[in-house]
Amino acid sequence: MNNPSPFLLFCGSILIGSVFAVAIIWLFGIEISAFERFSQFPEKWTLLEFIWNATAGIILIGSIRAVYVALNGHYYGDASDEPPNPGAGWGS
Numbered sequence: 001m002n003n004p005s006p007f008l009l010f011c012g013s014i015l016i017g018s019v020f021a022v023a024i025i026w027l028f029g030i031e032i033s034a035f036e037r038f039s040q041f042p043e044k045w046t047l048l049e050f051i052w053n054a055t056a057g058i059i060l061i062g063s064i065r066a067v068y069v070a071l072n073g074h075y076y077g078d079a080s081d082e083p084p085n086p087g088a089g090w091g092s
Helices: 006-028 047-076
Strands: none
Touching (some): 006 047
């Protein structure tokens, strides 16, 4: 089986995770500040504006990481997926 490289998985997870994050941010109506507002951080930001932007950032990073972990587990598996004693159980 020819598995994709971890770099390719990471690039794919950025793309897919970003789409998931944008969908979640849009669905819940999280307001992200315009780029001009980021140059005024933190002096002219309100607490609510900081909370919205921090929430959007956490959702974005969490979505990318979740997709990467899922893709990596799908293609490469995990050593802990094996049963502790493969000969034990039914039919042995």
